Amino acid sequence: MAGVKDYMNSSVGANREKIEYHVEQILKLIGEDTEREGLLETPARVTRMYEEIFAGYEVNPRDVLGVTFDENHEELVIVKDIVYYSQCEHHMAPFFGKVHIGYVPSGQIVGLSKLARLVEAVTRRLQVQERITSQIADILEDALKPNGVMVVVEGEHLCMCARGVKKPGSKTVTSATRGTFRDNAASRAEFLSLVKG
Secondary structure, three states: OHHHOOHHHOHHHHOHHHHHHHHHHHHHHOOOOOOOHHHOOHHHHHHHHHHHHOHHHHOOHHHHHOOEEEOOOOOOEEEEEEEEEEEEOOOOOEEEEEEEEEEEOOOEEEOHHHHHHHHHHHHOOEEOHHHHHHHHHHHHHHHHOOOEEEEEEEEEEHHHHOOOOOOOOOOEEEEEEEEHHHHOHHHHHHHHHHHHO
16 A cells, blocks of 8 residues: 555655645745744645655555455454544545444455555545545445445544534544345344444
């Protein structure tokens, strides 16, 4: 995943000087003195931060799942509390929270760490929480052809907490269901009870 590699070859890295220039211009436009000590390195720091928080653009999320394994397991698999950080595409403000993923295999499983890598690839870009939720479910459904997939995403959005309505502590919860989770209330209830437990 791009999150752990050298970012010099990333889109941000390739445009480093341009991004630093524009960050400096924004600082000037909001009334800051870009020559004061605390801001001298800010354009470079912001650019390095962008390389990390937008690393998802360097990865095809479908590719991070890699190899799947034949396994005669047809019971629920859950990886919960996968922490993520993303950026709201409407205000470029951070939002963050946890992703809970469950699937019922139909002969194919994937390495558990790959689910966390999938979350990273989808969230480290400009996003909306609703799209994150459906993209993860769709990619898993396409790659694994499972009997069912359910994804629940919890998020705290700074564009809602620190500006606008200013409601810190409020959380947004979104879900996506595919296959048996869409058709069977008991399957959804089992997933939710295990995630909450």
